[in-house]
Amino acid sequence: MDAGADSPIVITYNTPLRDAVTGGLTSTVTEPSVADTKGGIVLAAGNWFASISKDDGQNYAFRNPSSAFPSDGFEWCCDQVVIYDPTRDLLIWYLQYVQNGHQNIGRIAVASGEAIAAEKWVFYDLSPLNVGGWDDEWFDYADLAITANHLYLSTNSFATHGTAFSEDDSFARAAVVRIELDDLAKGRPISPMVFDAEDGFSLKPTHGANNEMYFGSHDFAAFEKGIVVFEWAENSDTIVRHKFAVHEWSNAGRESIALDGTEWLRRTDFRMTAGWAKGRSLGFGWTAAQDSNFRHPHVRIAIIDLDAADPDDRVRQAHIWSDEYAFAYPYTAVSASGSVGVSLHYGGGGIEGVNPSHAVGVLKEAHDGSYSWMLQQSAAGTNGPIDGRWGDYLAVRPSAANAGGWIATGYTLVGGGSPEDIIPRVIRFEEAGIAPTAAAVPPVDHQLREKLRQLQTDIDDMAKILDME
Numbered sequence: 001m002d003a004g005a006d007s008p009i010v011i012t013y014n015t016p017l018r019d020a021v022t023g024g025l026t027s028t029v030t031e032p033s034v035a036d037t038k039g040g041i042v043l044a045a046g047n048w049f050a051s052i053s054k055d056d057g058q059n060y061a062f063r064n065p066s067s068a069f070p071s072d073g074f075e076w077c078c079d080q081v082v083i084y085d086p087t088r089d090l091l092i093w094y095l096q097y098v099q100n101g102h103q104n105i106g107r108i109a110v111a112s113g114e115a116i117a118a119e120k121w122v123f124y125d126l127s128p129l130n131v132g133g134w135d136d137e138w139f140d141y142a143d144l145a146i147t148a149n150h151l152y153l154s155t156n157s158f159a160t161h162g163t164a165f166s167e168d169d170s171f172a173r174a175a176v177v178r179i180e181l182d183d184l185a186k187g188r189p190i191s192p193m194v195f196d197a198e199d200g201f202s203l204k205p206t207h208g209a210n211n212e213m214y215f216g217s218h219d220f221a222a223f224e225k226g227i228v229v230f231e232w233a234e235n236s237d238t239i240v241r242h243k244f245a246v247h248e249w250s251n252a253g254r255e256s257i258a259l260d261g262t263e264w265l266r267r268t269d270f271r272m273t274a275g276w277a278k279g280r281s282l283g284f285g286w287t288a289a290q291d292s293n294f295r296h297p298h299v300r301i302a303i304i305d306l307d308a309a310d311p312d313d314r315v316r317q318a319h320i321w322s323d324e325y326a327f328a329y330p331y332t333a334v335s336a337s338g339s340v341g342v343s344l345h346y347g348g349g350g351i352e353g354v355n356p357s358h359a360v361g362v363l364k365e366a367h368d369g370s371y372s373w374m375l376q377q378s379a380a381g382t383n384g385p386i387d388g389r390w391g392d393y394l395a396v397r398p399s400a401a402n403a404g405g406w407i408a409t410g411y412t413l414v415g416g417g418s419p420e421d422i423i424p425r426v427i428r429f430e431e432a433g434i435a436p437t438a439a440a441v442p443p444v445d446h447q448l449r450e451k452l453r454q455l456q457t458d459i460d461d462m463a464k465i466l467d468m469e
Helices: 114-118 128-132 181-185 446-468
Strands: 009-016 033-036 042-046 049-053 061-063 076-085 090-097 106-112 122-126 137-146 150-159 171-180 193-197 212-218 226-233 239-245 272-278 281-288 298-305 315-317 326-334 340-348 354-365 371-379 396-398 406-413 422-431
Touching: 009 354, 009 371, 033 396, 033 406, 042 076, 042 090, 042 406, 042 422, 076 137, 090 137, 090 181, 106 114, 106 150, 106 181, 122 128, 128 137, 128 171, 128 193, 137 171, 150 181, 150 212, 171 181, 171 212, 171 226, 193 226, 212 272, 212 281, 226 281, 239 298, 272 340, 281 326, 298 326, 326 396, 340 396, 340 406, 354 406, 354 422, 371 406, 371 422
Parallel strands: 033 076, 272 326
Antiparallel strands: 009 422, 033 042, 042 049, 049 061, 076 090, 090 106, 106 122, 137 150, 150 171, 171 193, 212 226, 226 239, 272 281, 281 298, 298 315, 326 340, 340 354, 354 371, 396 406, 406 422
């Protein structure tokens, strides 16, 4: 996991969020999300906390999501997602509220420009009823992604059966909601468009998409053997479906024993947690169980070329696995320089293994078309969870403060196996030797450069005079 001095991964920032800035409201199912802005704001959020820095991550302050906004009759809990649109200098914070037996709301809070540092949020409340006309349903397990013009919210929706606060309700549908970014940035009323599917679960949007959004799901008609990709063009109301075969994998219970004897992946399931787009090349990732080919749970990656002429070239697969321990909960994003970065957990292997830990990395493609993942540990855990719970997702974003790099979340247990022992982290990382993008390079001041050259000439002349004396 440590690639050593020649590692192509450089971690430039690695900060733990301790109790003072999380309010002690951590969980082994932390689900941390993060984004940074061009103005030096970093917002991190997870179960059950939010932390904000206004000095580019040097200092953080706790924000309590349960009291940060009006309740409007709904109790807050617990999923949160944060994302930033650099084009509009728009910070977006999604908060999910508890269902009351009939509905719940997902609140989209936005701030742009100077309002970000001032924490002057404008918010919009979405519900299954006001988005899709679905009564007695509630949203859960959200993600956010952006394209050139739209915000996309993906979420599942469950039937309430008239019982408040229940998490045992039956699945109703998966939905993707599309909202104009310009409306959010200008604080205007929004007109959401929605796509829903009853034959898909946890539709995963792709980060890095531009003029089309792609989202993926497992193909339940060919479960463990196929995936479905949905294509939604920016200027269209029509969804195009594509189906692809993938290597067969196992959805059995994920079995992974940490160094301290805890079973840390009891909660893990088949949901896609990673999605990215580079033009018409897409990637999706999820956590698979151990099987006859893989000793431990591992991350399955399907890389799809929608325009490949040869059907045999449309899907390539670059799994993340080890014979020593498990990998789980991948999350991916495309940097400004066009590389795919990943944040994920690893652990297990028993008495010769490791406790749940965290790593970041980059996908590398060789000239022959093969892929490899270069990973670097960001934090080592001292314990596994005593309740066997971990998850459900992480986050990685293109860093607005470090063009060409990423900002990511991770977490570990330190000093014990209880929820209060969780330490979330905010990490920035980049590829060694990768130059910043052109947009990040300041314009050349030719007059200043000429003055510096003249100053250097004067210094050289003075040095020669001193040598003669």
